[in-house]
Amino acid sequence: MKLNLYVIADHLKGFSFESQFADPIMKGSLKGVLLFYSGMDLKTDQLYLSYASDLPEPQSVEAHYNIVCIGKPPEAYLKNTVNLLYLNSDTSLNGLFNAIEMIFQKFAQWEETLQSIFYQKKSIKALCEASLCVFENPISVYTSDLRLVCYAEKEKPDQLMLFNTSDTEKYMSIDEVNALKIDSEFIETIKSYEPTIFPKDAFGYRILLDNLRIQDIYVARICISETDQPIKKSDLFLIRTLSFYSELCLRHHDNEQYNNHPQNFDHLLFELLSNREVEVKLLHKYLDYYHWSGKDSFFCCQLPISSYEKSVLTANALSFQLSTNIKESCVIQFENAIVLLINLTRSSKTRNQHLGNLAYFIREGIIKAGVSEVFHEFSKLGFYYQQAKIAYQMGSVYDETLWCYRYENYALRFLIDRASEGYHPEVLCIPGLLWLREYDLKRSRNYCEVLKVYLENNMNIAKTIRVLYLQRGTFLYQLKRITEISGLDLADYQTRLHLMLSFEILEKF
Template structure:
């Protein structure tokens, strides 16, 4: 196994005092050690063991890794990577110690490669590395399932048990802390061995992300709980990660190909693409569902922090575990969950309460559709979830869930006014009332609204507006002449009420202000 001077310095420092002169990143390039004299040609890729009086021309020119007994010529220090130990140490003794260090790491490397050749899993490989790192070693995948742990220690997170997969998984509250932590978000973008500060989880973590085809696949962590992590362990973790990565890829549980095809069919339908109906029906059959089973849809909005922490896959697994007879997958910066009510058998109200609780604990927002009885109407009902969020955020910005059934009328208004101004639809006479009120300081617009809300009851209207019946009758006569509509006619009355609600929606519940278009 190749080592670098950083690792050798740390090992030798356990017995000797070492002065270090390492000028740059120290790669793992040295395959052994050579005791060098002035007339010997240095071996390539070897650490050169010299005495203080060394005058070897090649070493003086530089470019080597050198361990010197006593302080050598300043040119050697300046032009080589150099460790200096006491000249009182016998050369043979130091040579033997360096050989022992090489033997230690070579045995480790050989045991790893032998284990891999025999089909060992991640846990066995981590166990073989326990004495090298001494601190706790954790490996988890992109779903935050714990795949392996060695050197368990007090202070590590208490992992939840996932009954469906039989694996341990990171608790939701810990994930939420990670999602809100900017430093942790940055760690999800890195390559190579990096250090995460104690500000994230309370102690330092040396980690290495696994990337497969440019997609995040998981992570190995060395947790600083038993002793301080050393600089040399960056290189050792890089080496170990290169061995683990293909094992992780091979051992990672792959989805059933037909289920993947079913998911793709759903995504194609959502995108408006042509869908093979037989393939879609086969996918429903594979998961034990029927085309006309009663079901509903939840679209969970994923934030930038979710993409930075790659927590969408984790959330999909959590949802399927929390809500039996559901099918969950990421789609278009969101997560779509379908719950089959025929199979689940819980009351819709109970399910909605449980969903609200999950959303609140996960710091999510979501739109929820009405119940559907035909999976081929997926796109329409998915649109309900999107519309519920758009409308709900405007009407109830403090909520985190939006059930489409609560927002049907505002949803209609939202769609009506996407490309056409609301005043185009409204009863023109209402703008006459607004203009008159603006010019004369009256309340004709509000009077008509209150009168209709009170089902045209004179007594209730006058009481609600704190005016005399005679005053109300006078106003209604005035209103009737200005509006030019027969409010006793149900159809015209409906049109006026609809106009009021549309103007309320457009103006956030406030009395509309006249615009040049509406005058």
């Protein structure tokens, strides 16, 4: 593989030298090292080793040659026109040549190993393990949504290890995800096409990051954690080689899934959530996978994914946290939302208990949820998903400060909103109530309020007068005047129903 002088400088052990660099750190053009002799035709893809006294006249030296010399070079060489390392004059030329040649051989062998791993269709983990000798720090690979695919780390005492075997295939914790998605520096790393170093503020150590892309879409990233050795400048250049072979593995060998659902189960859930019929036998097959019955008790939640959640790619991480921490649940992403389905029968918990547990994930995740009623037939999932959607839509409008919107709290309001949409109250309300309302406005009375309280208390006189702080005689007189003014027959059920709906409609205006 082609190197640059940054790599040579970082891996040249046992020698003391000074350096200057003209090329950017990400440029690599060096194929090998040659001993310089007088009259040699210099090329930019070779590293030349020479005594300082044997270097050609300064005027014959052009920019961007790569030179390692023993002794201090002429002043003209120190004006940033070449990539240069220079050592003490008592350095052994043969020893220096051998040390540099060993660096080229080391990285040639590394690349050969990476190629072999790819052609043998081994995992990305094997690539990372083969790269520990290069970076000398723990190496990990995360999907774009913060799931740990694999890691490689040198053996150390347990208390010094950064990872353990149970970490693989896990998403970052909900606390880590929430901290990162509001970290502006982390958001910038998502956009990067070059290796970047993430500062130590979030985790206590710096991390060298390089994003892996397939068809220009960011799908994963390689992370080198600065816990064993300081990150070297040349690591930013070398990580691109590891990324190249990792991307090849992702394109040709990777078939990772984001959940543990059986094959085609997601498609069946999509059909149900879209209110389309599914084959009963097929449905029971998938329910058997969870040891569920189609007649168990369920409820579902809709957690809409904001454009921000999409941009920082944390929705899958939250989905994973929900599915692993809420027992007897199933999680899927549908219509720009996370859909959480919970089996109450199998979990032996109530809806209220589950929502109490859910509060931690929703509040910390800056996400809100619409919640359906309980239902007892899995095939009707689509209907109750609609309830959860309605609850979220209504709650977001009427109770913006809450985090959880239960359908039963908004069902009547939704019904009234839909029925009255586009109509004036004069069209929908029972006339007697409108007359009574007009009378109150003209005479400064509160007969409408009295009537409403009377109906809300099921026309129970004792309860009504306690609420209104009225004497019985006073209330009976007011009730008589209400029926005279409005002409309403309160003994008729349909009249009472129309009245209560009319009160709700009037509250909108």
